[in-house]
Amino acid sequence: MNLASLPKAELHMHIEGSFEPELMFKIAKRNGIQLPYESVDALKACYAFNNLQEFLDIYYQGVNVLQTEEDFYDLAWAYLERAKKDNIVHTEIFFDPQSHTSRGIAFDTVINGLHRAFEDGKKELDISYYIIACFLRHLPEQAGFDIYPDILRHKDKIIGVGLDSSEIGHPPEKYQRLFAQAKKDGFKMVAHAGEEGPAEYIWQAINLLKVDRIDHGNRCLDDQQLVSTIIEKKLALTVCPLSNLKLCVVDQLKNHPIRTMLNQGLKATINSDDPAYFGGYINDNFEQLQQAIGLSNTEIKQLITNSFNASFLNEKVKAKYLAKLNDLGSVNTI
Ligand code: ADE
Ligand code: ZN
Numbered sequence: 001m002n003l004a005s006l007p008k009a010e011l012h013m014h015i016e017g018s019f020e021p022e023l024m025f026k027i028a029k030r031n032g033i034q035l036p037y038e039s040v041d042a043l044k045a046c047y048a049f050n051n052l053q054e055f056l057d058i059y060y061q062g063v064n065v066l067q068t069e070e071d072f073y074d075l076a077w078a079y080l081e082r083a084k085k086d087n088i089v090h091t092e093i094f095f096d097p098q099s100h101t102s103r104g105i106a107f108d109t110v111i112n113g114l115h116r117a118f119e120d121g122k123k124e125l126d127i128s129y130y131i132i133a134c135f136l137r138h139l140p141e142q143a144g145f146d147i148y149p150d151i152l153r154h155k156d157k158i159i160g161v162g163l164d165s166s167e168i169g170h171p172p173e174k175y176q177r178l179f180a181q182a183k184k185d186g187f188k189m190v191a192h193a194g195e196e197g198p199a200e201y202i203w204q205a206i207n208l209l210k211v212d213r214i215d216h217g218n219r220c221l222d223d224q225q226l227v228s229t230i231i232e233k234k235l236a237l238t239v240c241p242l243s244n245l246k247l248c249v250v251d252q253l254k255n256h257p258i259r260t261m262l263n264q265g266l267k268a269t270i271n272s273d274d275p276a277y278f279g280g281y282i283n284d285n286f287e288q289l290q291q292a293i294g295l296s297n298t299e300i301k302q303l304i305t306n307s308f309n310a311s312f313l314n315e316k317v318k319a320k321y322l323a324k325l326n327d328l329g330s331v332n333t334i
Pocket of ligand 2: 012014164192215273
């Protein structure tokens with residue numbers, strides 16, 4: 001049994017970030033849209049980023065070709081087929097509704113396409129899932145309130161809300177009223193914090209937004225009291241190594257802090273973030289990390305165990321997946 005074939009949960013993956021250039025060109029053609037790139041290779045050549053914002057500029061351009069329910073279905077289905085190859089058995093995916101509604105695409109078109117694909121994935125690929133709607137933090141909190149009724153209307157399909165996009169200059173405190181409302185309505189809550197932004201943003205995500213999980217969270221290591229609080233509150237971090245490398249959060253994978261996180265007792269998990277842009281899906285993240293820092297089998301097992309424990313699955317289903325992992329993933333056989 002090897003690492004690639006172990007069952008895993010993925011907890012931090014933007015569905016729009018799984019939009020592979022080949023599919024983007026296919027859908028653009030179907031919709032009669034001219035992409036500002038001559039070819040797939042020309043587009044891929046632009047995937048070199050110095051920071052989060054440079055990536056986001058390209059990412060928001062990519063979503064422009066998504067127009068119909070079928071487009072959103074195809075996007076999600078492509079991810080699911082790829083996830084199956086990496087033995088993802090449970091996934092909690094993000095989508096950015098405002099990046100679509102701002103272009104005149106109906107919220108229902110987006111959520112119905114995604115939901116139908118994930119339902120098919122559950123039946124045909126045996127991958128369980130939850131969908132999380134993220135607010136774009138570079139927009140005013142009011143823009144989040146404007147789209148919130150749509151999220152609430154689809155509460156049967158959406159388990160939680162998140163916060164993503166440009167971090168620096170947009171602290172979690174900007175969104176505290178909206179998150180308070182989401183909590184009242186029974187949504188799970190997550191937020192990107194401490195990817196590029198300071199430890200203070202993680203404090204705010206915990207104390208003001210009252211999140212259930214922290215996306216990225218790398219910068220917590222700057223503040224020992226924060227690390228202790230995260231551990232005390234049993235909050236997991238959804239860490240994304242290849243994303244951190246491609247967005248220059250770390251200079252080299254061998255300097256990635258994942259081992260420090262585990263050694264300090266943080267419940268870190270491994271995720272792909274925007275795999276089509278960062279050069280790898282979840283197994284690539286594990287494998288490249290394994291090569292760069294020599295992750296041990298015990299560490300791999302811990303990271304995967306954390307991914308199930310940190311999911312929004314109920315305890316019974318978590319136990320079922322963990323039993324499967326333990327059967328297959330005896331530490332000696334990874
Ligand atoms: N949206 C998509 N990927 C993101 C990331 N890594 N950070 C913030 N917002 C995002
Ligand atoms: Zn992300």
